[in-house]
Amino acid sequence: MNIKGRITSLMIAGLVIAAVVGVYYMPHAQQPRQLQGGPRGAQRGATDASERVPVLASPAKSADVPVYLDGVGTAKALNTVTVRSQVDGKIIKISFREGQDVEKGYVLAKIDPVTYQAAYDQTVAKKAQDEAQLANAKLDLERYTRLAVTNAVNKQQLDTQRAMVAQLEAQIKLDQAAIDNARAILSYTDVIAPITGRTGIRLIDEGNIVKATDASGIVILTQLQPISIFFNLPQQHLPELNKGFAEGPLTVDALGADGKSVLDRGKVVVIDNQVDQTTGTVKVKAEFPNANLQLWPGQFVNVRVLMDTLRQVVVVPTAAIQRGPNGTLVYVLRDNSTVTVRPVTLSQQDDVQSVIDKGLQAGERVVTTGFARLTEGTAVTVSSTEGPARPGPEAMGGGRAEETGQAASAERPALDGTRSGRIEDTGQATPGDQPRRDGTRGGRAAQRRNSGSGAPPARNP
Numbered sequence: 001m002n003i004k005g006r007i008t009s010l011m012i013a014g015l016v017i018a019a020v021v022g023v024y025y026m027p028h029a030q031q032p033r034q035l036q037g038g039p040r041g042a043q044r045g046a047t048d049a050s051e052r053v054p055v056l057a058s059p060a061k062s063a064d065v066p067v068y069l070d071g072v073g074t075a076k077a078l079n080t081v082t083v084r085s086q087v088d089g090k091i092i093k094i095s096f097r098e099g100q101d102v103e104k105g106y107v108l109a110k111i112d113p114v115t116y117q118a119a120y121d122q123t124v125a126k127k128a129q130d131e132a133q134l135a136n137a138k139l140d141l142e143r144y145t146r147l148a149v150t151n152a153v154n155k156q157q158l159d160t161q162r163a164m165v166a167q168l169e170a171q172i173k174l175d176q177a178a179i180d181n182a183r184a185i186l187s188y189t190d191v192i193a194p195i196t197g198r199t200g201i202r203l204i205d206e207g208n209i210v211k212a213t214d215a216s217g218i219v220i221l222t223q224l225q226p227i228s229i230f231f232n233l234p235q236q237h238l239p240e241l242n243k244g245f246a247e248g249p250l251t252v253d254a255l256g257a258d259g260k261s262v263l264d265r266g267k268v269v270v271i272d273n274q275v276d277q278t279t280g281t282v283k284v285k286a287e288f289p290n291a292n293l294q295l296w297p298g299q300f301v302n303v304r305v306l307m308d309t310l311r312q313v314v315v316v317p318t319a320a321i322q323r324g325p326n327g328t329l330v331y332v333l334r335d336n337s338t339v340t341v342r343p344v345t346l347s348q349q350d351d352v353q354s355v356i357d358k359g360l361q362a363g364e365r366v367v368t369t370g371f372a373r374l375t376e377g378t379a380v381t382v383s384s385t386e387g388p389a390r391p392g393p394e395a396m397g398g399g400r401a402e403e404t405g406q407a408a409s410a411e412r413p414a415l416d417g418t419r420s421g422r423i424e425d426t427g428q429a430t431p432g433d434q435p436r437r438d439g440t441r442g443g444r445a446a447q448r449r450n451s452g453s454g455a456p457p458a459r460n461p
Contacts, residue, residue, distance in 0.1 A: 052381040055370035057333055060316045062362040065348065065355050068253075068304040069241070071284075073231025075254075077222045077297040078287070079195050083108060084217040085210040086188040087116065094206045096199050096219065106193040109218055111210065113189035120182035127175030134168035141165050197223040222297055227290040229254060229266070231303050232281035241284070244307055245271055252286040254295060255302040263294040268305065310348070314356040320366040321346070321354050330360065331367040331374055333382065339367060341376050 093110035096102060141161045147153040200220040204210065210218070229252070233241065244250050250268040255261065266288030275282050286303065288295055295301065320330050321344075328346055331339040344359030360366070365382075367374065374380070 052337070052379045053370060053373045054383055055331075055339075055367045055374070055380045057365045057382050058317050058320065058368050059365045060314050060356065060360050060362050062312050063315050065310040065313055065315060065353070066306055067308040067310060067348065069233055069237055069307055070302070070304050071231040071233050073229040073286075073301050073303045075227055075229050075295045075297055075299040075301055077197075077224060078226055078228050079197065079223040080297070081194050081197075081221045082217040083191060083193070083219050083221055084212070084214060085109075085111060085191060086212055087111060087185060088209070088211045089113075089115070089189065090209050091204065091206050091218075094202065096202075098199060098201050100199050102193045102197065102199060102221070104193055104196045107190050108193055108199070109191040111189040111191065113186055116182070116186040116189055120179070120186050123175065123178040123182045127172060127179060130168060130171045130175050134165065134172060137161065137165045137168050191218060193221055195221060195223055197221045224293060224295075224297070225290045226266075226287050227295050227297070228269075229286050229288065229295070229301055229303060230283060231286070231301075232276070232279065232283055233305070235275045235280050235282055238275070238282055240307060241271060241282075241305070251306040252288075253304050253306070254288060255304065259302055263301070264288045264290055264292070310355060313347070314360055314362050315353045316356060316360065316366050317368050318349060318352060318354045319368045321349065322371060331371065332360070333365040333367065333380070337381070338377050338379050339374055 089111040091109055092112050094108075095110065096106070096108045102108070141158075141164075144153055144158045144161045148155060148158045198221070200222065202219055203216050204218050241250075245268060252266050252268055254263045254266070256263050266286050268284055269287045270285040272283040272285075284305075286305075316330065322329050322331070324341075324343075327343060329341055329343045332342045333339055342359055345357040346354055347357040348355040367380070370380075
């Protein structure tokens, strides 16, 4: 009986102690749950922020947009001359350097003139001889004329003398023509440049015998300034091309290999009078000053013809234009950081920008990157409105911050109220804000909670 009573007493005492201990520790057990309410709320806020889709955006602008017709052409020298000898003989001198710019009339080469000089001297001497005979014949004619008055000589003899004078006068003219011919042939021993241009590679060396019938010539002379470009345009553009050409000179840009830099600017001079039925194109000739020698004969060149200029139209980056079942559309940013789908009509588009005819106003911002997760009303985080955000000190050392448990650059607010950095690019929280197993947050979040104040955290130097 004593043993049972003792056991009963011990059990009652244990229950009392357990009740007291439970009552004492119950507020402390509920307190962590209440304390954990704040961080979990912050965690839900961070989750909502991470659900926003990171995008890049750009505002629609009003600008003047040129309208071009693009083509591929071939540069061709305005004049090309194969310089040949006009007489036979030995080249005694070459007076030019290969690749030299020469003026019209410049002596390129000299052919041995000895035989041609002798022929010229003969014609001059022959004329002097005939002139002496003519002078004597004129004196005889005067004598016969005076004697014929007194019938001292036969009239037939007088007529014969007159004919002799006329014959010698004609001979003088013949001699002068021979002199001119000999002088011209002698001048051909100086091979001169017929145009202003640049010499090519020399085709013959000094000391060689050249003939007027040689096909190769001495050198090829090419005029580089100005220069022409021939290119083809589709026949569908022929009406507007003729209309613009009738109103005034059409400006043509010769583009570099990148298709953007302008090598030279010229104008259309000729539109061919017929369409090539094989290709359905029309040939156009443009002329360029080529002041900096950026164009070379035989060079393939991308060209664009300025047809018109659209004044003060709405333009957006081409990357913002999307295709849907109903046509082209853009994602427009609202003031509440959500997007709306807006169908638009394009009037012109290239690789850089697109001209909006209907559906968008200047100043509205459109999404240019990050379309995969966008739908009507999707909440977004704008990383940049004009281009890539300039990284701050944390962004430049983001990798080290992640390794040390510090917050990455995404936590620093940008000037426009949005956040920039990796959190916007990846849509994930930074390592410094990841929850721990005990329900709290590390990094700066823990510092803010422990400080218990609303002051912003101090930035690392």
